[in-house]
Amino acid sequence: MHGSGRFTPETAAQVRAAIDRLGFRPNVLARQLVQQRSTTVGVVVGALDNPIYAELVMQFELEAAKHGFHAMFCNTQGDENAELAGLGSYLDYRSAGVLFVSHPPGWIKARQMIEGRIPAVFVTCDSDWGDVVRCDDETGGRIAAEHLIGLGHRRLAYFGDTVDDASNRDRRHGFEHVVRTAGLTPTVVTWNRYRAFDRDRQAQEAIADGITAIFTTDDYGAIELLEAADRLHVDVPADLSIVGFDDVIMSGLGRIGLTTVRQPKRLLAETALVTLIERIKRGPDSPPIRQTVPVELVIRASTAPPKHLTQTQFRLS
Amino acid sequence: MHGSGRFTPETAAQVRAAIDRLGFRPNVLARQLVQQRSTTVGVVVGALDNPIYAELVMQFELEAAKHGFHAMFCNTQGDENAELAGLGSYLDYRSAGVLFVSHPPGWIKARQMIEGRIPAVFVTCDSDWGDVVRCDDETGGRIAAEHLIGLGHRRLAYFGDTVDDASNRDRRHGFEHVVRTAGLTPTVVTWNRYRAFDRDRQAQEAIADGITAIFTTDDYGAIELLEAADRLHVDVPADLSIVGFDDVIMSGLGRIGLTTVRQPKRLLAETALVTLIERIKRGPDSPPIRQTVPVELVIRASTAPPKHLTQTQFRLS
DNA sequence: GTGAAAGCGCTAACAC
DNA sequence: GTGTTAGCGCTTTCAC
Numbered sequence: 001m002h003g004s005g006r007f008t009p010e011t012a013a014q015v016r017a018a019i020d021r022l023g024f025r026p027n028v029l030a031r032q033l034v035q036q037r038s039t040t041v042g043v044v045v046g047a048l049d050n051p052i053y054a055e056l057v058m059q060f061e062l063e064a065a066k067h068g069f070h071a072m073f074c075n076t077q078g079d080e081n082a083e084l085a086g087l088g089s090y091l092d093y094r095s096a097g098v099l100f101v102s103h104p105p106g107w108i109k110a111r112q113m114i115e116g117r118i119p120a121v122f123v124t125c126d127s128d129w130g131d132v133v134r135c136d137d138e139t140g141g142r143i144a145a146e147h148l149i150g151l152g153h154r155r156l157a158y159f160g161d162t163v164d165d166a167s168n169r170d171r172r173h174g175f176e177h178v179v180r181t182a183g184l185t186p187t188v189v190t191w192n193r194y195r196a197f198d199r200d201r202q203a204q205e206a207i208a209d210g211i212t213a214i215f216t217t218d219d220y221g222a223i224e225l226l227e228a229a230d231r232l233h234v235d236v237p238a239d240l241s242i243v244g245f246d247d248v249i250m251s252g253l254g255r256i257g258l259t260t261v262r263q264p265k266r267l268l269a270e271t272a273l274v275t276l277i278e279r280i281k282r283g284p285d286s287p288p289i290r291q292t293v294p295v296e297l298v299i300r301a302s303t304a305p306p307k308h309l310t311q312t313q314f315r316l317s
Numbered sequence: 318m319h320g321s322g323r324f325t326p327e328t329a330a331q332v333r334a335a336i337d338r339l340g341f342r343p344n345v346l347a348r349q350l351v352q353q354r355s356t357t358v359g360v361v362v363g364a365l366d367n368p369i370y371a372e373l374v375m376q377f378e379l380e381a382a383k384h385g386f387h388a389m390f391c392n393t394q395g396d397e398n399a400e401l402a403g404l405g406s407y408l409d410y411r412s413a414g415v416l417f418v419s420h421p422p423g424w425i426k427a428r429q430m431i432e433g434r435i436p437a438v439f440v441t442c443d444s445d446w447g448d449v450v451r452c453d454d455e456t457g458g459r460i461a462a463e464h465l466i467g468l469g470h471r472r473l474a475y476f477g478d479t480v481d482d483a484s485n486r487d488r489r490h491g492f493e494h495v496v497r498t499a500g501l502t503p504t505v506v507t508w509n510r511y512r513a514f515d516r517d518r519q520a521q522e523a524i525a526d527g528i529t530a531i532f533t534t535d536d537y538g539a540i541e542l543l544e545a546a547d548r549l550h551v552d553v554p555a556d557l558s559i560v561g562f563d564d565v566i567m568s569g570l571g572r573i574g575l576t577t578v579r580q581p582k583r584l585l586a587e588t589a590l591v592t593l594i595e596r597i598k599r600g601p602d603s604p605p606i607r608q609t610v611p612v613e614l615v616i617r618a619s620t621a622p623p624k625h626l627t628q629t630q631f632r633l634s
Numbered sequence: 635g636t637g638a639a640a641g642c643g644c645t646a647a648c649a650c
Numbered sequence: 651g652t653g654t655t656a657g658c659g660c661t662t663t664c665a666c
Contacts, residue, residue, distance in 0.1 A: 030350050030642090033642050048371045054371035058366050072387055352646095
């Protein structure tokens with residue numbers, strides 16, 4: 001039935017009819033057992049209710065299906081044990097690969113479990129053992145800074161996540177580099193996304209300190225900041241410009257209107273799958289593959305020249 | 318190793334050590350092949366980038382993991398063939414169950430494929446053959462109407478999706494019932510979520526028609542409507558009150574502030590999994606299980622008394 | 635080119 | 651109780 005062999009057309013037709021009639025479906029478990037390879041790919045994600053992950057994970061599945069793979073997934077919720085349990089089950093299923101969407105909370109043990117057994121590709125985050133597909137985070141930070149400085153801002157801040165992984169670090173470095181090159185000194189603040197009170201205080205301090213523009217490490221943080229600004233009656237963008245990173249769908253809503261650095265989600269997913277397939281082909285011993293995809297600045301309503309500039313212009317006119 | 322049998326403690330320790338050393342993991346495929354049952358559950362979802370689905374699907378996986386199941390998923394994107402392909406692979410994997418998160422686009426063929434083979438539970442939508450777990454849509458529509466009428470609105474509209482499935486229908490019925498009982502006549506408009514231009518026109522017509530309050534069949538639509546209102550410079554809630562349905566995380570943002578009927582996502586997922594397990598236990602021939610979970614009105618900034626009322630109050634004072 | 639047979643890794647049933 | 655064996659549903663190899 002599977003390609004080879006030749007039968008009389010009527011036999012083939014009969015068989016096909018029987019298949020349809022009985023609804024026969026080959027048992028994937030049996031096939032994969034004997035073939036010693038599976039079409040399952042495991043996706044490990046922090047939490048699907050974070051829009052950027054949901055968008056990425058959706059693209060993964062779409063791409064996986066396109067290549068004949070079947071997607072499994074688990075939400076780690078930032079919990080190491082949940083992650084290891086998920087990875088364990090991918091091991092048990094003899095998955096063809098695992099896709100990490102965010103920096104694994106239990107990365108040491110995760111490595112012990114997976115390395116050399118299942119091809120792993122890290123998307124949107126870094127790794128010193130698996131393959132990695134990332135966007136050009138450094139450039140992202142740079143264009144954010146260039147945009148803000150171009151608008152006339154002189155007092156700039158970077159608001160970063162408590163987990164300072166390679167992606168966040170590169171975004172910050174790109175940003176800091178441009179700011180320093182312009183002869184300015186960026187303020188760097190780390191804020192805990194789980195503590196609303198602290199966030200408000202930190203936002204307020206930055207503003208009291210004369211900061212007029214903030215680059216955050218992701219849209220999630222940027223939107224939190226927007227909320228904090230609203231609560232503090234700080235006008236965005238008149239009193240404060242904000243640039244995010246990711247470009248989640250939400251950021252494009254009129255009411256949010258976040259200027260941000262767009263990650264090409266579809267392309268990230270395509271590249272991730274192609275990388276995975278390449279890795280399967282090359283085997284575990286060939287050197288790690290590292291891919292970078294470009295980013296793009298999307299200008300919306302959350303950025304504008306700082307107020308003192310607009311006032312000056314007003315006085316001049 | 319699996320519970321029964323007794324060995325000397327040292328043998329057990331040796332074996333365990335060997336397992337750890339070699340990283341042995343039982344092959345799930347082999348086990349499930351011989352046991353004739355699997356721990357895979359398939360989730361079929363429209364598109365994960367719709368927040369309500371992402372939130373639900375995340376809860377499914379969390380619940381599934383809690384019960385020892387492993388989640389696979391596929392995005393149908395509203396495409397019948399994509400859905401059938403996904404269902405096919407769940408069949409091939411001999412999945413323990415399939416969870417439908419939205420009304421299946423290819424429901425006739427879907428039924429033919431799945432019914433009698435894999436337990437199916439429909440969450441947030443209806444079905445005349447599988448088990449269903451839904452929230453109390455009718456009551457949801459009612460409390461939305463009661464809230465708006467209680468605020469003093471007299472000209473009310475329901476904005477429904479083009480797919481008028483059982484959930485949408487019940488929400489509308491509940492809404493209409495209360496409105497009519499109050500001696501009023503609701504306007505019903507069906508809008509196509511894929512055509513922004515039409516939506517703006519329809520929103521404008523409703524407002525021109527004197528509508529002061531709209532209940533939409535989901536938050537997605539409500540937020541679209543909010544956007545349309547902003548574009549048309551219609552003030553929400555002063556000129557127009559809006560009530561959604563779902564309570565996605567986004568709706569709780571200060572800038573969105575959508576009054577909405579909350580679906581208890583976690584509870585829906587818990588109930589769905591319990592129902593699935595019950596179905597597996599009972600076998601395919603026992604009658605369908607239907608479960609309902611309660612909803613709750615969440616009042617935010619998108620609803621207020623209609624302007625003529627506020628003006629009257631102003632004149633009176 | 636076609637059919638029979640071996641075996642993938644595991645579990646369950648059955649003698650010992 | 652413990653060891654052995656059959657067999658889950660496929661694919662692949664190897665005679666014919």
